[in-house]
Amino acid sequence: MNIVDDHRLLLSGREYVPIVIGGMGVNISVDRLVLEACRLGGIGHISDAMGGHVADQKFGTKFTKIKAARHRASRDSLDKSAVKFDPQEIYQAQLLLVEDVMGRKTGDGAIFINIMEKLTMGASADTLRARVTAALDGGIDGITLSAGLHTNTLKLIADHPRFRDASIGIIVSSVRALKIFLRGAARVDRLPDYVIVEGPLAGGHLGFGEDWREYDLATIVSDVLRYFESESLAIPVIPAGGIFTGTDAAEFLGRGAAAVQLATRFTVTRESGLPDKVKQIYFGADEDDVIVSSMSATGYPLRMLTSSPCRHSNVKPQCEPFGYTLSKTGTCLYLDAYDAVPVDERGQKLEVRDKMCLCYHFSKYNCYTCGHYVYRLKDTTRRAADGSYELLSAEHVFRDYQFSRDHEIRLPDAAGEPAEKVPAV
Numbered sequence: 001m002n003i004v005d006d007h008r009l010l011l012s013g014r015e016y017v018p019i020v021i022g023g024m025g026v027n028i029s030v031d032r033l034v035l036e037a038c039r040l041g042g043i044g045h046i047s048d049a050m051g052g053h054v055a056d057q058k059f060g061t062k063f064t065k066i067k068a069a070r071h072r073a074s075r076d077s078l079d080k081s082a083v084k085f086d087p088q089e090i091y092q093a094q095l096l097l098v099e100d101v102m103g104r105k106t107g108d109g110a111i112f113i114n115i116m117e118k119l120t121m122g123a124s125a126d127t128l129r130a131r132v133t134a135a136l137d138g139g140i141d142g143i144t145l146s147a148g149l150h151t152n153t154l155k156l157i158a159d160h161p162r163f164r165d166a167s168i169g170i171i172v173s174s175v176r177a178l179k180i181f182l183r184g185a186a187r188v189d190r191l192p193d194y195v196i197v198e199g200p201l202a203g204g205h206l207g208f209g210e211d212w213r214e215y216d217l218a219t220i221v222s223d224v225l226r227y228f229e230s231e232s233l234a235i236p237v238i239p240a241g242g243i244f245t246g247t248d249a250a251e252f253l254g255r256g257a258a259a260v261q262l263a264t265r266f267t268v269t270r271e272s273g274l275p276d277k278v279k280q281i282y283f284g285a286d287e288d289d290v291i292v293s294s295m296s297a298t299g300y301p302l303r304m305l306t307s308s309p310c311r312h313s314n315v316k317p318q319c320e321p322f323g324y325t326l327s328k329t330g331t332c333l334y335l336d337a338y339d340a341v342p343v344d345e346r347g348q349k350l351e352v353r354d355k356m357c358l359c360y361h362f363s364k365y366n367c368y369t370c371g372h373y374v375y376r377l378k379d380t381t382r383r384a385a386d387g388s389y390e391l392l393s394a395e396h397v398f399r400d401y402q403f404s405r406d407h408e409i410r411l412p413d414a415a416g417e418p419a420e421k422v423p424a425v
């Protein structure tokens with residue numbers, strides 16, 4: 001029988017357990033989670049979403065406060081055209097985060113960073129260049145370009161000394177998007193080292209429209225594999241989205257995928273950055289609680305739980321401290337939606353139904369974004385007498401994917417640890 005451990009991912013001349021933990025922003029795929037993936041021989045992604053804020057939480061820096069003070073003047077106005085990031089500060093925050101995690105790496109795996117193009121940050125190219133350059137300078141093993149077509153991202157860093165030495169890949173949801181990226185890659189003579197194909201059941205933002213139900217991951221993966229074959233391109237393909245059991249993963253590997261990218265099952269591990277209270281909400285979720293919403297200020301659909309506090313909010317736009325989704329002219333879909341909402345008799349804004357302030361709500365873990373199968377998490381653990389679900393270790397979930405057969409999901413033993421310790425690869 002085909003299990004995940006029968007396979008290895010060959011990437012940039014190295015061999016890995018073919019398990020990749022996807023980037024989960026903001027601050028969910030944190031250092032301790034990705035360090036575990038690396039120790040166990042796989043690949044873990046930190047996320048670079050809201051890097052200044054994350055660095056402040058972790059290192060006590062003051063990037064957010066300094067930026068808010070610099071732009072105090074526009075706090076009570078909806079004209080945010082003057083709100084800008086200082087690329088030097090972005091660079092410093094990112095460098096701190098990356099150097100810190102890379103300095104603590106153990107095992108034979110790797111640590112990558114997920115970089116979202118859709119975080120336009122008031123000056124898309126300059127801020128993106130600062131983020132990617134800092135990641136490379138900080139020694140990151142690989143960069144996964146996500147949430148966007150990234151037509152020019154490679155060009156921004158083409159003169160970096162590590163441009164050809166770090167692994168670079170992209171997340172796409174169609175052969176069409178892949179071809180657009182490859183045209184840009186050809187211009188700098190730098191093919192991606194891997195391609196992650198994300199289907200419609202993934203967590204976070206989706207690369208599909210409202211018709212996401214009409215697509216399925218297996219079909220898109222075989223389209224991409226066929227396209228690479230027709231072009232004689234030997235680029236590893238990594239499916240993501242709704243791969244819930246080790247057997248689901250092994251089936252993709254058996255059909256030509258090089259590895260799998262996973263996220264939802266790791267959200268409820270002890271190492272995940274979600275607050276414990278939110279982990280319990282993920283465990284308790286039912287299928288009816290999961291929606292694909294158009295509330296994200298990025299314009300992409302976002303999968304989340306209906307109980308997410310961001311859904312009934314009238315929070316003032318937080319562009320001065322944050323401003324991660326501002327365009328270069330200072331617009332944001334949330335600013336427009338906030339402006340359009342009337343005030344009550346006390347002058348308070350009513351609920352902004354159509355959009356959310358992504359910056360504020362993600363910084364507070366108020367958006368419970370999750371993969372479609374979040375409602376199956378309750379079947380992956382034990383429940384205590386008080387009704388709470390036992391958190392899992394990242395090692396337990398990783399090993400379960402690696403060694404599972406027949407779609408079986410191994411529960412933790414009573415102490416919450418894997419029943420038998422399997423040696424690290």
Ligand SMILES: Cc1cc2nc3c(=O)[nH]c(=O)nc-3n(C[C@H](O)[C@H](O)[C@H](O)COP(=O)(O)O)c2cc1C
Nearest residue numbers: 022023024025146202203204241242262263264371
């Ligand atoms: C809580 C959560 C947050 C996520 N955040 C991001 C993100 O910031 N950037 C990104 O490219 N993908 C993000 N994703 C998508 C994952 O990296 C991954 O590709 C996908 O969810 C895998 O499917 P699965 O969750 O069904 O295993 C997120 C997923 C989850 C569950």
